[in-house]
Amino acid sequence: MKYILQAKNLTKVYGNKEVVSNVNLHVRKGEIYGFLGPNGAGKTTIMRMILNLVKPTTGEIVVFGQKLLSTSYELFKRVGSIIEYPVFYEKLTARENLHLHTQYIGYYDKDAIDNALTMVNLVDIEEKPVKDFSLGMKQRLGIARAILSKPELLILDEPLNGLDPVGIKEIRTLFKILKEDYGMTILISSHNLGEIEKIADTIAIVKDGHLINEVLMEKIRAENVGYIELETNNMKKSVFVINEVLKITNFKIMDTQTIRIYETAITEGEISKALILNDVLVSKINKKEHTLEDYFLKMINGGGAIA
Numbered sequence: 001m002k003y004i005l006q007a008k009n010l011t012k013v014y015g016n017k018e019v020v021s022n023v024n025l026h027v028r029k030g031e032i033y034g035f036l037g038p039n040g041a042g043k044t045t046i047m048r049m050i051l052n053l054v055k056p057t058t059g060e061i062v063v064f065g066q067k068l069l070s071t072s073y074e075l076f077k078r079v080g081s082i083i084e085y086p087v088f089y090e091k092l093t094a095r096e097n098l099h100l101h102t103q104y105i106g107y108y109d110k111d112a113i114d115n116a117l118t119m120v121n122l123v124d125i126e127e128k129p130v131k132d133f134s135l136g137m138k139q140r141l142g143i144a145r146a147i148l149s150k151p152e153l154l155i156l157d158e159p160l161n162g163l164d165p166v167g168i169k170e171i172r173t174l175f176k177i178l179k180e181d182y183g184m185t186i187l188i189s190s191h192n193l194g195e196i197e198k199i200a201d202t203i204a205i206v207k208d209g210h211l212i213n214e215v216l217m218e219k220i221r222a223e224n225v226g227y228i229e230l231e232t233n234n235m236k237k238s239v240f241v242i243n244e245v246l247k248i249t250n251f252k253i254m255d256t257q258t259i260r261i262y263e264t265a266i267t268e269g270e271i272s273k274a275l276i277l278n279d280v281l282v283s284k285i286n287k288k289e290h291t292l293e294d295y296f297l298k299m300i301n302g303g304g305a306i307a
Helices: 043-050 074-078 094-105 112-119 135-147 165-180 193-199 217-223 235-245 268-277 292-300
Strands: 003-014 017-028 032-036 058-063 079-082 153-157 185-189 202-207 210-216 227-232 251-253 258-261 282-288
Touching (some): 003 043, 017 185, 017 202, 032 043, 032 165, 032 193, 043 058, 043 153, 043 185, 074 079, 094 135, 112 135, 135 165, 165 185, 165 193, 193 292, 202 217, 202 292, 210 292, 227 235, 227 268, 235 251, 235 268
Parallel strands (some): 017 210, 032 185, 032 202, 079 153
Antiparallel strands (some): 003 017, 003 058, 202 210, 227 258, 251 258
């Protein structure tokens, strides 16, 4: 089974408004799939449809090779999830909440609760009711509940909300462990593009209910290589040196003082040396990398060149 999850021409209409339009997703078994888009793009609605919480107007969803139906209860024993903000019994402790969850889903591994709490680093909170938890602690508990039964597919809507930088790093490491050691497939939406860039194998970008692009991260990295940017007070002579002396043709004049060089085989030092030897003053030169944020903004803004 190449794809553990597929959405085929998925469409959702509320009243006269089409909030999701013919979306096709292909989530491969064992990958981390980053689901990106601005607020209101339709990400949560799509995830709700995948979890059978909302019915599609048209289109279909295939999970574990089976078409999702209103009676597909057994499939969801193999799925863990967080949609929007996790909700708990506020007067109960974390352990009591997770115990109730095991009863609800019929999962009776006696070590599961301890393991899940340890994995999200939520320890020494035995007597503390959830109502006294911070937002970050509740988010950790939500992730613990989602991974409690070691699901094959994990669907997480903004799981990094409320976490501090240390917590974000810990959960990022956890997701890699879940993928590599437990073989989980993870579909994760997040506004934290820097974190998605570090862990995702594939990304999908949604805007106004439409799928803008679905692409492997390795392809983004290959197509969006870095560049060297320099500033000079003599544009004409700088262009001559770059073109005729260094034999570089892959560059772009950005304004009256700035040049970007996209030749990856040359260093800043080599460029600076050639310009200085030809009496060209370089006021600034540094190497810059395109990021997932650059790519995301390019897609959202209509697919123009990355600035």
